Structure formats: C-alpha cells, structure tokens
Amino acid sequence: MFAKINGTRIYFDIEGSGYVPRKDKMIHRPVLFAVHGGPGSDHSDFKPWLTPLTEHVQIVYLDQRCNGQSERVDPATCTLEQLADDIEELRRYLGFERISVLGHSFGGMVAQVYATRHPESVDKLLLVNTAPSKEFYPAALDYASRVATPEQLAVIPELFEGRIEDDAHLVRWWDICYPLYFHVQDELVMQETGNRPIGSLEVANYTFAHFIPNYDVRGKLPKLNVPTLIVGARYDWITPVSQSEEMHRLIPGSELAIFEQSGHMPFIEEHDAFLAKVTGFLARDSKEESAQ
Numbered sequence: 001m002f003a004k005i006n007g008t009r010i011y012f013d014i015e016g017s018g019y020v021p022r023k024d025k026m027i028h029r030p031v032l033f034a035v036h037g038g039p040g041s042d043h044s045d046f047k048p049w050l051t052p053l054t055e056h057v058q059i060v061y062l063d064q065r066c067n068g069q070s071e072r073v074d075p076a077t078c079t080l081e082q083l084a085d086d087i088e089e090l091r092r093y094l095g096f097e098r099i100s101v102l103g104h105s106f107g108g109m110v111a112q113v114y115a116t117r118h119p120e121s122v123d124k125l126l127l128v129n130t131a132p133s134k135e136f137y138p139a140a141l142d143y144a145s146r147v148a149t150p151e152q153l154a155v156i157p158e159l160f161e162g163r164i165e166d167d168a169h170l171v172r173w174w175d176i177c178y179p180l181y182f183h184v185q186d187e188l189v190m191q192e193t194g195n196r197p198i199g200s201l202e203v204a205n206y207t208f209a210h211f212i213p214n215y216d217v218r219g220k221l222p223k224l225n226v227p228t229l230i231v232g233a234r235y236d237w238i239t240p241v242s243q244s245e246e247m248h249r250l251i252p253g254s255e256l257a258i259f260e261q262s263g264h265m266p267f268i269e270e271h272d273a274f275l276a277k278v279t280g281f282l283a284r285d286s287k288e289e290s291a292q
Contacts, residue, residue, distance in 0.1 A: 029058050039200070072202075129239050
C-alpha cells in the first residue's frame with residue numbers, strides 16, 4: 001500500500017486488526033509504528049519477528065522515503081527531521097490518534113527525532129539498539145577494534161563514511177561485515193535476513209556522509225515525557241551498550257533492558273525474551289483495550 005504524503009509516495013503495510021471481538025464487545029487495539037534501520041534498508045528487517053505482537057497491537061510498517069518500496073527522491077531531502085515528519089503525516093493519513101513507535105538502529109534515531117518533534121502524537125517509545133548521537137560511531141570503532149577481523153576493520157569505514165561505490169561493492173561489504181551483527185551466527189538466518197531488503201545505496205551514502213555526522217538529540221531527550229523502553233544488547237558492536245545507557249540516563253523515567261546473548265538484533269537472537277519484554281511494556285499502565 002502507498003500513501004502520497006509530503007511530496008513522495010511512502011510504502012506501508014499493516015499487520016493485525018485494530019478492532020477485534022472480545023465476548024460481547026468490540027475492542028480497539030493500540031497502534032505500533034515500526035521504523036526500520038539502515039539507511040538504505042526497509043521494513044522487511046522486522047518480518048516475521050514482530051508478527052506475534054499483533055496479538056496485542058496493530059503494527060504499521062513503513063519504508064522510509066527513498067528506501068525499500070517507497071519512491072526514490074533526492075537523498076538531500078531525506079533528513080532525519082523529514083523522515084520524522086513523514087511518520088507524522090502517515091499517522092494523520094491513516095487516521096490514528098496517539099501511536100507507539102518502535103525504532104531499530106537508524107530507525108531508532110528517526111524515532112527519537114520524531115518523539116522530540118511530535119511528542120503529542122506519541123503514546124510510547126521503544127528504542128531498540130540505537131543511539132542518541134553521532135558518537136555511536138567512535139564507540140563502534142572501539143568495540144570493533146577488539147572483536148573484528150583485520151579485513152572487517154579495513155572496510156568498516158567504507159559504509160559509515162558514505163564511500164560505497166556501487167551495488168557490487170555494497171554486497172561485498174555486507175558479506176564481510178554482516179557476521180559482526182550477530183552474537184551467534186546462524187547461516188540460514190543471516191542469508192534470509194540479509195537478502196530480503198530492497199537496498200537503496202544512494203540514500204545510504206548520502207545519509208552517512210551528510211546527516212549522521214550532525215546527528216545529536218541528547219540536548220532534547222531530557223525534555224521527553226513519554227514512557228520509553230530502551231533495548232540494548234551485550235554483543236552489539238555498532239550501537240554498543242554505552243549508547244543505550246546514555247539514552248537511559250537522558251530520558252526521564254525510561255526503562256533499560258540489556259539482552260545478554262544478542263548482537264544488533266535481539267528481536268531475532270532472543271526472540272521470545274524480546275517479545276515478552278516489549279509486550280509487557282506496551283501493556284503496562286495503558287488502556288490497551290477499550291470497549292466501544
């Protein structure tokens with residue numbers, strides 16, 4: 001499905017019903033927007049891993065502008081602020097009131113910008129393996145210096161400094177570095193998850209070269225008044241635990257959960273425990289079901 005918003009076509013998909021029968025009543029379920037990482041990836045990163053959450057929420061997946069199945073536009077328009085405003089406009093387009101927002105990795109950066117720009121629209125915020133500023137990159141390089149192979153150390157900057165030359169170069173980069181993203185390397189899972197996204201090299205290069213070096217929401221996070229769950233993982237090299245701890249320190253009343261047997265994607269590696277933590281957070285202190 002596509003929505004024409006803010007001058008571009010945004011692809012979105014909806015999983016789970018928002019209005020379900022319960023005995024003699026119809027019950028509304030809350031809405032969770034899932035914001036994928038990247039840049040240059042798409043919402044397939046979350047599938048099928050988040051699907052069980054549809055027992056509790058209706059999930060809206062979206063491909064950020066210039067990513068996945070969404071329209072290719074000038075990557076200079078793909079600022080984090082614009083990506084956040086696209087989420088807000090999609091919320092309005094779909095007719096939702098307050099939403100919960102789950103952002104993973106780069107999507108967690110977008111989610112933080114969204115929450116600081118549109119706090120009145122956010123019911124709950126879930127920040128999964130992400131960071132509050134550009135300082136994640138020096139921390140990642142420090143972590144990699146202890147665990148990466150010489151070949152991985154040599155090529156890591158090519159992606160994170162926006163220097164990937166073409167699609168073949170990008171495939172080589174991921175072949176070399178994708179193992180860093182997992183604590184336990186399941187070859188089948190890695191092959192399937194690595195091949196599903198529709199890549200967008202142009203926006204990846206532009207974002208890493210021009211937007212990430214200026215990303216920093218640390219000064220705005222202490223003003224957030226949104227229930228927030230922060231998820232980190234002990235073996236996450238690219239957004240190390242130090243980044244989760246910093247967001248937890250900055251966001252008032254936030255909850256921090258560190259997954260001890262995962263890399264960058266605990267929703268894959270510790271799937272059941274991740275679902276239990278997220279489900280409990282979404283249900284806590286909220287009117288999860290309201291009779292109509």
